[in-house]
Amino acid sequence: MIDFEKFAKYSKPGPRYTSYPTALEFNESFNAASYIESLERNIHLPLSLYVHLPFCKSACYFCGCSVVYTSKEDKKQEYIKYLQKEITLLKQYIDSSREILQFHFGGGTPTFYDAKSLDTILKSIHNVFSNFSSNAEISCEIDPRYFNEEQMRVLNSYGFNRLSFGVQDFDSDVQKAIHRFQSFDLVQKAVELAQKYGIKYINFDLIYGLPKQSLESFKTTLDSVLKIKPTRLAVFNYAHVPWIKKTMRKIDEFMLPAPATKLSILEYTIDCLTNNGYKMIGMDHFALENDELYQASLKGELKRNFQGYTTKKHTQTIGLGVTSIGEGHDYYAQNHKDISLYMECLDNGILPIQRGVKLTDEDRLRKNIIMKLMNNLRLDIRHIENKFGINFKEHFKDSINDLKEYVNLGLLEITDDEIKISHTGGMLVRNIVMNFDEYLRKTNANDKRFSKTV
Template sequence: MELDFAKFTKYSKPGPRYTSYPTALEFKDDFLYDDYIKKLESQDSSRPLSLYFHLPFCKNACYFCGCNVVFTSKEDKMLRYMDYLKRELAILSKHLDMNREVIQMHFGGGTPTFFSAEQLDEIITEIKKYFPNFADDAEISCEIDPRHINEDQMKVMAGHGFNRVSFGIQDFNEKVQQAVHRIQPYNVTKDAMDLARKYNMHSVNVDLIYGLPFQTLDTFKETLDLALTLNPDRFAVFNYAHVPWLKKTMRKIDETTLPRPDEKLAIMQYTIDFLTSNGYKMIGMDHFAKPDDELFKAIEKGELHRNFQGYTTKGGADLIGVGLTSIGEGVDYYAQNFKDMPSYEAAIDAGKLPFERGVMLSDDDMIRQYVIMELMSNFKLDIKRFESLFDVEFKVYFEDALRELEVFAAEDLISVSDEHIECSETGTLLIRNIAMPFDAYMQQHAGSSKTFSKTV
C-alpha cells in the first residue's frame, strides 16, 4: 500500500473512535437512575447478554494509558472492591433477568490479573452464581499485563472457561518503554504467551501502540519482528491517543519526543504491509487477524460488530457493565457507572446500582448509530438494507453527509452508489474521518482541539 503522506496528514484532526454512538461526551445527567432501572427491567429476555467487568487496579502508572485505573498495592483495597462487586451483582439481580443466555464476558482494567488466582476464582464463581446460563460457545476474555500473570491465575481462568486473552505489549524498545514508564522485556511477554498456549486459550491477541515517545519506523520494525515470533492470533495496533487534558499521567510525556504525523503514517503503512505479508488480514480499525479467525470470517460476511469491548462477532446482545466506570448498552440507551470510588461505594451502600449518567437514544441517534457502526466495523454500508430497516430514503436523509463525503470519493478513498458506500483499501485507514459526517454531534465539538484524539 502506497500512501500519499501529504494527502493523509491533511485529514489529521480530532475525531471519535466510535466505540459508541452517541459518544461518551453526550452522556448526560438528565438520563436518570429511574430511567435506567426501567430500561433494565423492560429488556427483551430473549436477547442474550454481554457482560463487562472492570477490575481497575494497577501497581504503577503507564504514562500512555487512557483507561480508568486505581493505583495501589494494598490488599485491603482489592478485597474491599471484591465485596462491592458482589453487592452490585446482588442489586442488579433485582432489576435484570439473570437467567438470560450470556454469550460474551470480558474482564478489563486496570490489570485484572493484579488479583490473585484465589481472588479471581472467587470473583468468577460469584458471577456464575448470578449468571448461570453461559452459552457453550460464549467468548470469555481477559486483558492481561504480561508482567502480572502466573500459572495459577491462567489455570483458574481456563478452568472457568476463559478462551481468549489479550496481552499488552505496546513496544519492545527499551528507550520507548522507559519514556512511558512500562519496562517489559521480551522474555516476560514470551513466558505469558507460552502460558496462554499451555492452557489452550483459543485466541491470543497482542496490543501494540504507535505514536509513542522516541518511536521511529526503524525501532517499530524491530518491535513487529519480535511480536511476530510470538505467533498471536490477532494484532491490535493502536494509534496513540495523546489527551493530557483528560489523563494526568500523559502530562509526564515530553511532547517533543512524540513522532511527527508523517513518521506515524510511515509506521502505519509499514505495519499494514508487514502483517499482511505475514499472513494477517486487516479487520476493522487497527486490528489484524489470521484468515481462519472468526473476526475475519465475520467481516467477509459483513457481520462484524463493534462495542466498548472492541470488535466482536457477538452482535444482538445487551451489554451490562459492572464495576467502577463500566458502561452498559441496550437497544436504545447507554449507561455508565461512577468513575470515582467514593461515589461508586456510596451508591451501593444506599442499595442502588452505581449508575451515574447515560443517554437515551432518539430515533435519529439509532439511525446514525447503525450507519456509523457498519462503516467502522465492515468498512461498507448496504444502503438498501439500511432503507428496509429504517424505512427512510438514505440519500435524502443524509444529503449533507453525502456532500461532505464527496472529497473522499474524489480521492478514491470511498465509492458511493445507489446500493453501497464502500471504503477502498486506503480509505479504511481514514475510517474515523469517513464516519464523522454522519455524526450529528460533531458540529458542537468542531471548535475544540481538546475533545478527541487526532485521527492520524
C-alpha cells in the first residue's frame, strides 16, 4: 500500500514539461526574423501542423487553455480570414510540400465552428500543405455539446482518424462546480456518431483534482467511461492557477480534494484501467493493449509534443493561429496571445510571433533526458552519453545525488546503464524530472509560476 500522507509532501509547484525549456523561458528577443531562421535550419524534418481555434461559447472554470468567449459569428469568420493570411504568408518561408505526419485541431472548441466553416479552414490548409502521409495522425478536440453529423462528414472527408472528447467527469455535482454540463447519454451519442464514420481511435480527457471530487465519485465516473470504452484515455491532474486564469477564481479552493485524496484517485484509476485492458503510457495516458501508443511505449519509442503523445518520428511542428506554439529540433516559437496583435502583424505582412527560444546544446541534452523519462519512465544512459559526448554521472552529479531520496523510497533505480522509474514512481515523474531542469536549479522557482505536481 502507498502511504499517501507521505506522498502528499511532494505536492509542490512544478512544470508539466510539454516543452523544455518551459514556456516561462520563452522571450521576446526571439521574433519573426528568429522564427524564419529557425524554419530554414529545420528543413530536414517532416511536418506536424497544429491549428488553434480559440472560440468557446461559455467558460469552463477548470480550463487552462487560451480561449476567446463569444457568441458572435462574425468574430469567428474574421478569424478564419486571418488564419488564411497566416497560411499564405508562411508559404513564403517554408517548403510546404514536405511530408505531414501529424495534424491537430485544438482550442477553444474547434467544433464551435459549423461544418461549412470547418470545411473552409481545412480547404485553405490543404491548398498549401497537401502532402499528408498515408498513415498521418489527423485529430481534432471535440466538445460533445457542440458536435453534429454535418461536422463529422467534413472531418471524415479530410481524413480525420482520431477524435478526443472532453469529458472531465460525469458527476453532476462536479459538473456544476466547473460549469461544464454534459450527460453520459450526450457523450455516448457523440462517440457513436464518430464510430459511424469509421473513427477507430477515440480518446477521452478526464481530470482528477476537480472541486467536489472524491474517490467514490470518480469510481462512478470510471464505471461510466468503461461502458463506452474509448481506445485511449488522458487522465490529467487539475492545474489550479487562478493567478493566471481568471475563470479559475470562480472555483472555491476549499472544494478541491486534498493531495492524498488526489493520489488515491490516481492509484485507483491506474488499477481500474489496467484491470480493464488498458496500459499506462507515460505519466497520464492509458491505451488499450493493441493500440500503437502502447506498442511504441514497449519499444521505448514514445514521443511527446504539444499535441500529446505520439508514435511518429521527430517532426517540425508548425503552429497556426493565435497563441499556437511551434517546435523544431532547436527552437520553440509562439504566436501572439492577444488576438488583436496577432491580426495586426498579419495586416502588416509579418509572421505573428510574440516570443520563443533557441535551444542551446545543454537545453537539447536536458530536453532529451526529461522527455524520455516523461514518455517511457526509463532512460538509456549509454545512448545519451554516445549521442551528446558526455560522462552522464559526472555531468549530472548533483541531479543524481538529489534523486537518492526517490531511490531510497523504491520509486527509482539508477544503474550504470539506465534510470528506471517504477510503476508507483510514475505518479511523481514530474517531481523526478525536475531534478534535471537547469532553469529550476538556478532560480528555485516560486509558487506563483507553476501548478502543483500532486
